[in-house]
Amino acid sequence: MRIAIDVRKLHDFGIGTYVRNLVRWLSRLDRETEFVLLCRRSDCESVEQLGPNFRPVPDPSATYSVSEQLTVPLKLARVRADLFHAPHYVLPALTPCRSIVTIHDCIHLMFPQYLPGRLAHLYARVSFWLAANRSARILTVSEASKRDILRFFPVPANKVDVTYNAIDSRFSSPPDAKQMDRVRERYQLHDRFLLYSGNVKPHKNLERLIDGFARLRSEGFGDIQLLITGSEISRYAELRRAVHRFNLHKHVRFLGFQSAETLASLYHLADAFVFPSLYEGFGLPPLEAMASGTPVLTSNVSSLPEVVDDAALLIDPYDPQSIADGMAQLLSDEEARTRLIARGRERAAQFSWEASVRRVLAIYREVGGAE
Numbered sequence: 001m002r003i004a005i006d007v008r009k010l011h012d013f014g015i016g017t018y019v020r021n022l023v024r025w026l027s028r029l030d031r032e033t034e035f036v037l038l039c040r041r042s043d044c045e046s047v048e049q050l051g052p053n054f055r056p057v058p059d060p061s062a063t064y065s066v067s068e069q070l071t072v073p074l075k076l077a078r079v080r081a082d083l084f085h086a087p088h089y090v091l092p093a094l095t096p097c098r099s100i101v102t103i104h105d106c107i108h109l110m111f112p113q114y115l116p117g118r119l120a121h122l123y124a125r126v127s128f129w130l131a132a133n134r135s136a137r138i139l140t141v142s143e144a145s146k147r148d149i150l151r152f153f154p155v156p157a158n159k160v161d162v163t164y165n166a167i168d169s170r171f172s173s174p175p176d177a178k179q180m181d182r183v184r185e186r187y188q189l190h191d192r193f194l195l196y197s198g199n200v201k202p203h204k205n206l207e208r209l210i211d212g213f214a215r216l217r218s219e220g221f222g223d224i225q226l227l228i229t230g231s232e233i234s235r236y237a238e239l240r241r242a243v244h245r246f247n248l249h250k251h252v253r254f255l256g257f258q259s260a261e262t263l264a265s266l267y268h269l270a271d272a273f274v275f276p277s278l279y280e281g282f283g284l285p286p287l288e289a290m291a292s293g294t295p296v297l298t299s300n301v302s303s304l305p306e307v308v309d310d311a312a313l314l315i316d317p318y319d320p321q322s323i324a325d326g327m328a329q330l331l332s333d334e335e336a337r338t339r340l341i342a343r344g345r346e347r348a349a350q351f352s353w354e355a356s357v358r359r360v361l362a363i364y365r366e367v368g369g370a371e
Contacts, residue, residue: 001033001083001364002034002035002036002079002081002082003034003081003082003364003368004035004036004037004075004076004097005038005085005087006086006087007037007087008038008039009088010043011043014104014284015088021166021353021357023037023047025356025357026360029358029361030053035050036055036079037054038057038059039058039059040058040059041060043056044056044058059075063088063090068092069092069093070094072095073094073096081096082098083098083100083364084097084098084099084100085100086099086135088104089104089108089124089131091131091134092130093134098368099136100138100364101131101132101138102139103128103138103139103140104145104281105140105303106152107281108124108128109148111202111203112124114203129153132153133155137363137367138155138159139162139163139360140161140163141163141164141281141282142303144281144303144306145162146160161359161363163360164351166351167351170260171264171288171291171292171348172349175264179261179265182265183265184265187227187255191224192271192331193224193225193226193227193269193271194224194227194270194271194273194274194327194331195229195266195274195289196226196273196275197266197267197273197288198275198277198285199230199232200232201236202236203277204277207238208318208320210239210242211242212276212320212321212322212323213226214248219324219328221328221331225251225252226248226253228253229255229256264292267288268292268293270289270294271294272296272330272331272337274298275289275296275298275304276298276299276315278301278302281303282303283302283303283307286304286312287347288348289344290308290348291345293344293345295336295340296312296344297326297327298312298314298315299317300315308344310343310347311344311347312340313326313330
């Protein structure tokens, strides 16, 4: 069987993490099946290093573009693929073979206002419909996302398989002491701090986090800083306006994009991790923080309660006072901190890329072997 996988988003965050771990574990688990990876030309060499049964096929088309609707099916026809796996919700209408699609979440359907315009919204809706209805099987990353998919699309429940994400192993063990010292000195981390990691798009709810942080400081926690990582902060001027509105410009710091190595150190150095997102298909950052031994505050909505179980403090993300109260508890209640740290490490260890990719491989064989 010849299986083609779209790995053009190999270096992205979010979906990129999924793609990288998918192909890495496929290369460890299956040395017989022929895998054809549609990739950027710059990734051809790294694809070849996965093993002799992995073949790169360069495709320059942009993701979420009209051109990929033509180039991807053409490449699939040329390599005579038996099965195609689209690891995000775009499945070209002209796909010439059986297909599997991974729909991580339905955020573009639930929050269309976050898309850049009407054309992008239309493209997303059509792409979701094609992915849900034209694929032989849908993979998703949580039961919450499965419920969302079934709510938006009239597909049989047994067509949707949940295969959980997992964390990178680098977050499970303490970083090198010298590396942590370098990060501490680089960012002058000599006071206690709360950490947020992720992108800074509106559904991440950072304005309410900043509001809650202002309330926290006014309630006796004046020695605490809030560090926010994530790229493209300049696109969301309302975050900086919120900081100045609450007079927090000396206490809220935007660190921008951080490498995984630096992020691992920040997790370990933080007093607590805060993630009051309004919607997540899965939500890796809370798991990464828990694996690092950092107590976690997160939302009681979407997939987050499913992912963290009883290993994090859950709050109402729509209520800044609830966010503030939760942060205060994590900073002052040593018994709760100790309990959540222990449970967090145990919970993070329950998710395994190997187990998830074994299930994906089994689905490849089920779908690819069907007539």
